[in-house]
Amino acid sequence: xxxxxxxxxxxxxxxxxxxxxxxxxxxxxxxxxxxxxxxxxxxxxxxxxxxxxxxxxxxxxxxxxxxxxxxxxxxxxxxxxxxxxxxxxxxxxxxxxxxxxxxxxxxxxx
Amino acid sequence: xxxxxxxxxxxxxxxxxxxxxxxxxxxxxxxxxxxxxxxxxxxxxxxxxxxxxxxxxxxxxxxxxxxxxxxxxxxxxxxxxxxxxxxxxxxxxxxxxxxxxxxxxxxxxxxxx
Numbered sequence: 001x002x003x004x005x006x007x008x009x010x011x012x013x014x015x016x017x018x019x020x021x022x023x024x025x026x027x028x029x030x031x032x033x034x035x036x037x038x039x040x041x042x043x044x045x046x047x048x049x050x051x052x053x054x055x056x057x058x059x060x061x062x063x064x065x066x067x068x069x070x071x072x073x074x075x076x077x078x079x080x081x082x083x084x085x086x087x088x089x090x091x092x093x094x095x096x097x098x099x100x101x102x103x104x105x106x107x108x109x110x
Numbered sequence: 111x112x113x114x115x116x117x118x119x120x121x122x123x124x125x126x127x128x129x130x131x132x133x134x135x136x137x138x139x140x141x142x143x144x145x146x147x148x149x150x151x152x153x154x155x156x157x158x159x160x161x162x163x164x165x166x167x168x169x170x171x172x173x174x175x176x177x178x179x180x181x182x183x184x185x186x187x188x189x190x191x192x193x194x195x196x197x198x199x200x201x202x203x204x205x206x207x208x209x210x211x212x213x214x215x216x217x218x219x220x221x222x223x
Contacts, residue, residue, distance in 0.1 A: 045214065097158055102152045
């Protein structure tokens, strides 16, 4: 079992739909990242969370430390949101290395 | 552009050749990370530098792989005697000493024929 698991692996939505991507982790962490990767492109950090909830535009990220679970929500989805969304856990300890989920491929259709 | 940069962006090589990638982190970022991402998978940790010291290496980093950060600024990742299984996106990220966040470069896509 991977230390960081995402679901679903693939997601197709119609423009305007509310989208949720889930991430569960089994290790102790100091923070959790949500990252966005477009085809052929680099990785952009959307959020870094250590507790609670963060919002940026149409994106909302939440984390429940006790349940070791985080969610990324996209409201009023748009075709330009189509990308791979990756959660990555920063493990407790000094190195700060990230343990990545396998990614969720989102396609938003017009 | 003051972000993390990586060169080259794409590299096509024949099996058995050596390749070297370069990462220039954000200025004054003490920490530098290399990750590898194969198609359809999330990235995997390869190695980590704090200034010029390489403090952790993944078991994924076989003896054909070597990374350096000689002056604590840019870093190089060399793969000797490349194999087709080395084909992947190689990502570099950097962060300041005490920060939790990492800033990613655009990656170098390696194709081994």
